[in-house]
Structure formats: structure tokens, C-alpha cells
Amino acid sequence: MTTASLVSLVVIGVITAALFVVAARRPGRMPSAAFRDALEQGKSMVPRMLVGILAASFLAEILPKETIGAWAGVESGWRGILLASLIGALAPTGPMVLFPVMIALMEAGVGLPQTVAFLTSWGMLAVHRVLVWELPMMGINFVIVRLAASVALVPLSGFLAGWIADWLHA
């Protein structure tokens, strides 16, 4: 386990413990209701999540990783932003792999707007996160609405970043 995830685990643990104390001091057996909630949700989530994890792993295995390398030659412009958005959505990884990849991409000459679009896309559209978490927990309607609301914002963030960078360096 990485240091970062250990730190997050501790933070979540402290918050959970604090809320548990608050709940235990309220009348009406609230902690047991909370544990029942957690158990119930876990039971409905685990089988769906297992299927999602397997599907995401197979997809990660099939994905042509050379695409990311080939894309590094692309010059700036809206084509680069759209391509970066597409690749960002398919990058099946956590931040520990993502950020080193982004550094490598920028060193290979990829522009800042494209890199920002790549990161935004990995955040908002990541296919693996939709499969493993969002679909099992929130249902298909939420996924459809959220993706429809976000899909145009990903390239927008790239364009905005380009303008801000131009303005900063003007």
C-alpha cells in the first residue's frame, strides 16, 4: 500500500471514529442502524463490483498501450485535445501511474492544454471507475446523466487551460 493511500485511510478512519462517537451518544441505537446500512449496501455491491473489476482488468489487458506513446508526437490544437480526452478516459489506472505518465507526455512535447484535458478526462470520464464503482452503486440513469453532463466539459477544460496559459505568458 502506498503512503498516500495509507494517509487517506487514516483520515477516513479518524472521521469514521468521530462520527461513531457522535452517533453512539445520540439516543435510539444509531450505530447499529449505521452498521446495518453498511452491511446491506456491501451485500448488494460486492457481486456487482467483482464483475466490474474483472471487466476493467480484461479491458486494461486488451488496451493498446502503444497508443499513448504514439499520441505523444501530436502537436497542440483541438485534435490533440480531443485525442487526449479519449485516451484519458481509457487510462485504467490510479494517480500513482497517471502522474508519471503525464510528466513523460509533457517532456515528450505534448502541450499543456492536451495534458489538462487528459487529466480532466481521467477524472470525469474514466471508464474503469464507471464500471467498478459508479454503475454498481449509482445505477445506469445516474451514469447516463453524469456522462452526458460532463462529456463537453472535458475538452472545454483543455481550451480554457490554453487560454489561461496564453494570458499568463502574454
Next chain:
Amino acid sequence: MAEERAISLSPSRTRSAFTSAFMSSPRPPRKRNIELGETFVVALLVASGAGCAYLRGWEGIWRALRFSADLLLEITPMMVLSLVLAGLVQVLVPHEKVSRWLGADSGWRGLTIASVAGALVPGGPWASFPLLFAIGAAGADIGSLVAFLSAWELLAISRIVVWELPMMGGEFVFIRLVASIALPVLAGIIARRIPLPLNLPRPPRSVGRSS
């Protein structure tokens, strides 16, 4: 209040259609009502598994299985903890307050509150999604939920401090943040205009209570 909740917990709800369809249970088959999302993921699993076997052979399948096992081992302790956290949030936060602050009529103010809350959640998806579900079950509307999740995805303070700032540098972070800061609220506004009901996989407790 807790007793009321306990009554409305119907056991048939806790066992989803998916579970009954995929864990071959010896019990008589229940009415099968497999959701669209579940069908899609299973179809994707079959297709990607077949594609993996065809393109990468048994070695690829084995690698994918090991990757899955590693992922599962890593997220399990965090998931258990965050499920308990989400359960505590569900019992502690009063529903009428959540629907007032984050309901369909909460306006851009609700979207802003949801965005700030989303940016404050530390950790990976194992932390954010149970919380997202909890505030959704407590009465937040789809726009607030989209704003919350988008803010966690784009503006999560912990990820910026731990990863982005040290690796990408201050200028990159500044430019990206200025470019992204309004997007969660914007996504929430767009989401509220899409006429699709929020059907959470497990019906919110309040629905069971009122019917």
C-alpha cells in the same frame, strides 16, 4: 426513528436481482428483473474476457486475473471502512436538511455546497462513492450528486496536495484549477436539465417508508 427504519428493511430488497441471477441459489427462482446497467457490465465482461483470450491468450487472462486480485486486496479494507462511514452519515444527517440543501430546488447554492463537499473528500473511489450514495439516499438530487462527484474527481484537495502539486508543479496546478473550478457546478446545472430520474440501485429508505 431507528426502529422505523428497521421495519422498512425488506430482505428481498437487500438481495438484488443481480445476486440471484449470478449466484446460482438453491432457492426457487425469484422474479428476475435484471437492470440495464447490470446486463451491460456482464455483456462487457464476456466480450472483454473473450477479446483478452483471443488477443493476449491465457497469459493475458492470467495477468488480468492477478490484476483484479491485487485491486480487490487493496480496496477491501478501505471499502469496509468507508461503507461504515457512509452508513453513519446516512443515520446522522437528517434527511430534510439534505433535501433542503441539496435537493432539486437548492439552485446553484446547493450545487456549490455539493462541490465544496466533494472537493474535501480524501481518498479514492472507495471513499467517495459510498458517500455519494449516502447523500443521494438522503435526498440530494441528481444535479447535486453530479456536482459532488465531479468536484471530487477534478478538485479533490488531498489528490492535488499529495500527487499533482509535487509532480506537476505550481503553475500547472494553478492553470488547471482555474480552468476546472467552475466545471462541477456547470456539470450539475446540465445534469438538472436532463429529464431522467435518479434510480438508485437500492431504493432509498424514505421511499419504503412513505409507501
